[in-house]
Amino acid sequence: MAVLIEFELIERARGGDESAFNQVLQAYRKRILGTIARLIGKPEDVEDVGQEVFLRLYYSLDQLRTPEVFEPWLYRLTVNAAYDYLRRQRRRHESRMSDLSEQQVMMADASAGGKRSKEDADHTRVREQLQSLLDKVSTEDRVLLVLKEVEGLSLKELEKIYKVNENALKVRLFRARQRVLKAYESES
Amino acid sequence: MDRMEDKLDSLWAEYRQACPDPEPSPNFIPQVWQRIEARRRATSSLRHWAEACVVAALSLTLLIATFLIPRYQRQPVYQLTYADVLAEADSPDYTVIITGGDTRGDTR
Numbered sequence: 001m002a003v004l005i006e007f008e009l010i011e012r013a014r015g016g017d018e019s020a021f022n023q024v025l026q027a028y029r030k031r032i033l034g035t036i037a038r039l040i041g042k043p044e045d046v047e048d049v050g051q052e053v054f055l056r057l058y059y060s061l062d063q064l065r066t067p068e069v070f071e072p073w074l075y076r077l078t079v080n081a082a083y084d085y086l087r088r089q090r091r092r093h094e095s096r097m098s099d100l101s102e103q104q105v106m107m108a109d110a111s112a113g114g115k116r117s118k119e120d121a122d123h124t125r126v127r128e129q130l131q132s133l134l135d136k137v138s139t140e141d142r143v144l145l146v147l148k149e150v151e152g153l154s155l156k157e158l159e160k161i162y163k164v165n166e167n168a169l170k171v172r173l174f175r176a177r178q179r180v181l182k183a184y185e186s187e188s
Numbered sequence: 189m190d191r192m193e194d195k196l197d198s199l200w201a202e203y204r205q206a207c208p209d210p211e212p213s214p215n216f217i218p219q220v221w222q223r224i225e226a227r228r229r230a231t232s233s234l235r236h237w238a239e240a241c242v243v244a245a246l247s248l249t250l251l252i253a254t255f256l257i258p259r260y261q262r263q264p265v266y267q268l269t270y271a272d273v274l275a276e277a278d279s280p281d282y283t284v285i286i287t288g289g290d291t292r293g294d295t296r
Contacts, residue, residue, distance in 0.1 A: 025217055033216075034209030041207075047216055054220045055227065123206035130203040149200040150207075184196050 004028060007067035014061045021061070025054055032078055038150050039082040039143060041131040042089070053081045072160035075153075079143055079161060086139045136183040141176035148173060 004027040012020035033050045037043060056077050064073055134142045147153045147161070155166050162169060268276070 022217070025220060029212045029216060030209050033212055034207070037210050038203070038207045043210065046210060047213060047219075050212075050216070051220045051223055055223045058220075058224050059227065120206075126199065126202045126206040130199055133199075149197075150204050152204075181192060181196060184199075185192055188192075188195075 003071060010067035010070050014064055021058060035078055035151055036082055039146050040085055049081050049085050053078050075161050082143060083139055133180060133183055133187060137179050141179055144172060145176050145180060
């Protein structure tokens, strides 16, 4: 992760300077929206979750100890907002699916598939395949794996986000990978 | 197993390619500020309500302490001791108490 702004700007934003906060917002919005998009896999909700992240950032910036830890801290806020969204979605999805008959679910899937035909077919297929795979594991596994495998964060960076030591992280990653691999094998 | 791991690894990489950073809409930043303002308004109105409640509670306490408590403060139900009451009533029991239970003198 390359730092996108000067520490001095973060200091100013932390002190309540709104124009400095606006610059932080401009610098990080694209990167944060990209991470959220890959974490939640629902393009229509990405901006909503992104706005929630920056809202939380604004109201908790004064708790930041030093500007040096700004990025892992922003990532932690992003991960937490993604968690909240995914848990909400999971609950909503479960209740919605239990209301529909199997035939209705199949018809809904078929109609959604038809609408997507205009999109880039390969990308859509990959996104759907991975999202369906990630839906089979817990939210915690999903987020950790996306941060490591897709976002490409190092163990050091993950340590700062999760606030756990490297060994504990390696164990969690290994187990999460095994669970996804198992789901992948049963799918293919 | 290794083959599956390799396939999964390439699926992660393909997914990264399939999900580039989206271009934020022009409304993104104004909407963030709208949310910040909405939260600020909600917090401030909550603070006003809390302050009003504290002031009301203090005024009520003061009112009760100054006017209502003295007004309803009753005289104690028993102003005399049991012995005094008996003496007033000139009851034979009273005699028993003062003479220590010896009532022989009375029968003479």
